[in-house]
Amino acid sequence: MSADIRDILHTPYRFGGRTVGVEIDCLGVVSELARRRGLPAPDGWPSIREDWERGRVEAATGFPAGWQRQAPPHQLQDGDVLVFLRGGRAGCAIVHDGLVATAEPGLGPYCTPLARWSIPPAEVWRFAP
Numbered sequence: 001m002s003a004d005i006r007d008i009l010h011t012p013y014r015f016g017g018r019t020v021g022v023e024i025d026c027l028g029v030v031s032e033l034a035r036r037r038g039l040p041a042p043d044g045w046p047s048i049r050e051d052w053e054r055g056r057v058e059a060a061t062g063f064p065a066g067w068q069r070q071a072p073p074h075q076l077q078d079g080d081v082l083v084f085l086r087g088g089r090a091g092c093a094i095v096h097d098g099l100v101a102t103a104e105p106g107l108g109p110y111c112t113p114l115a116r117w118s119i120p121p122a123e124v125w126r127f128a129p
Contacts, residue, residue, distance in 0.1 A: 005101065005111065008032055013108035026103045030081055030094045033101055037079055039127045040064040042092070063125055070124040076114060082121040093117075 007020050008029055017023030020032055031041035042063045063081075070080070082093045082100070093102035100117040103109040 004036065005033065005096065005099075008101070009109045009111065011109055013103050013105060015105070024103055024109055026091045026093065029101050029103045029109050030092050033094045033096045034079075034081070034127075037096070039079060040066060042067070042081060042125070066127050066129045067125045068128050070126050072124075074121060074124045076121075076124065077126070079127060081125040082119075083123040083125070084119045084121050086119055091119075093119075 008024065011017075011020050011022065011024045013025060014023035015025050017025050018028040018031065020028075024032070027042065031043065034041040067081075074080075076082070076095050078095050078097060080095045082095070084091050084093070086104070089104075091102060091104060093100045095101075095114055096111070098114050099111040100114055101109070101111040
């Protein structure tokens with residue numbers, strides 16, 4: 001485990017949580033690690049609202065400008081954000097230093113080596129300014 005993410009991994013899980021050390025969910029993990037990587041964090045509703053207000057509802061993704069959806073097949077790399085379904089629940093994760101980091105109820109925040117990640121992503125997003 002990378003020392004720079006221990007604080008995230010020791011944060012209690014709570015749906016909607018966005019604060020490291022207080023409570024966090026999968027989008028909170030993705031957003032914090034994107035920020036630490038110097039990337040604009042996916043923010044969900046704020047970006048969707050902005051797209052709606054500008055009349056771009058068809059393009060609303062929850063990703064700020066610069067993020068691009070990757071076409072399959074996916075060759076994952078550090079910084080990629082994965083959107084997936086697991087057990088009928090939507091989730092997201094980020095590839096960080098060869099690990100996939102996310103969070104889920106019952107497990108809390110966790111990471112696993114990219115080579116062992118077995119959940120097929122429905123979408124892969126990469127920042128390309």
